[in-house]
Amino acid sequence: MKITKVEAVPVCVPRLKTMKAFGGTITASDFAIVFIDTDEGLQGLGEISMNVDRNGRSLSRDVNEIFAPLLIGQDPLQVHRLSTLIDKTILGSGAAKSGVEMALMDLAGKALNAPVYQLLGGKCRDEVSVTWGFPYGNPEETAEEALEWVEKGFMHLKFKVGRPGTGLDQATLHAVRKRVGNGPTIRVDANTAYSSPLEAVQEIIRMEEFGLLLVEQPVEGRRIDFMAQIRQRITTPLMADESMYHWKDAVELAKWEAADVLSIYISESGGVLSAWKAFAIAEAAGMPGLIGSQCEMGIATAAQLHLAVSIPEMKYASDITGPLRYPDTLVEQRFEYRNGFVKPPEGIGLGVTLDREKFNYYRSDR
DSSP: EEEEEEEEEEEEEEEEEEETTEEEEEEEEEEEEEEEEEETTTTTEEEEEEOSOHHHHHHIIIIIIIHHHHTSSSSOOOOOHHHHHHHHHHHHHHHHHHHHHHHHHHHHHHTTTTTTHHHTOSSSSSSSBBEEEEEEEEHHHHHHHHHHHHHHHEEEEEEEOOTTTTHHHHHHHHHHHHHHHHSSEEEEETTTTSSSSHHHHHHHHHTTOOOOEEEESOOOTTTTTHHHHHHHHSSSOOEEEETOOSSSHHHHHHHHTTTEEEEEEEHTSSHHHHHHHHHHHHHHOOOOOEOOSOOOHHHHHHHHHHHHHOOSSOOOOOOGGGGSSSSOOSSHHHHEETTTTEOOSHHHSOOOOBOOOHHHHHHHHO
């Protein structure tokens, strides 16, 4: 079997609710769908999911102009070799690489008549625990919304913070705890908002009285030394996110003892296999990992879930809630969230089928 065509097509799908955090405001997702065709009539599907820096339209060009010529004529079942080939071709572009590798994994599963999680070694669990995240907002309104999600069965909550000196973050957590009680866990995500370790520590200590499960990325990603300093001065476990892209970043974070937990993305790391490597390094270094999210749509959510059920250790709930944030995820299958858990789709490959009508409606290259 040989690859005959590789193509990425940008799409733009609106969010049901605006996501506002330190990094900016997101009202729609500019992503892309990747198609890999073969001479035996099989087609693999992938998704490029990235909300910061370059969007789906730009990343599609990397696929169509750089990766496609390298892949045409190759055996799609040699996923490791082809993923390594495109990874070495250019620096960065992790989300584009991820979309291509995702399509290769989907294609391999279809060719071998197996779900992707089986290609990764099989299930370690049947379902995945997930966290519901909240943007910046009015403390009382956020607390009321938090109660609504708790009543739906979500017992792990995550709040965007990073407004130092305003008291808004502390007020939000106070209102939330008052509304939902001490049962649900609370994570906070600063998205690199704090300018220094001192500012970060001061703000985190003020929030710790509300019982935090994790503190996520208080300072800019490149300052692993800042992360290490903060970790030594707070009692809540520190999670690296913007400091954690490629699997090699896990090695540096371990060397610096700069995190307790890693937020590992398929999209940012360059694919399912690269994310798997990051999880293995994290486990060896005693840093549990969870799956981070760019609010992926249907195809990439399926990839996240196949990875999540196959990872041996998954101590914390992951951020796999993308399908709940859109009017449509461009696939025919529905993801059933029950009591804060979700299962991977059944079927060969990624287990999802593209809804061609909706794809054509949301594609943004016309």
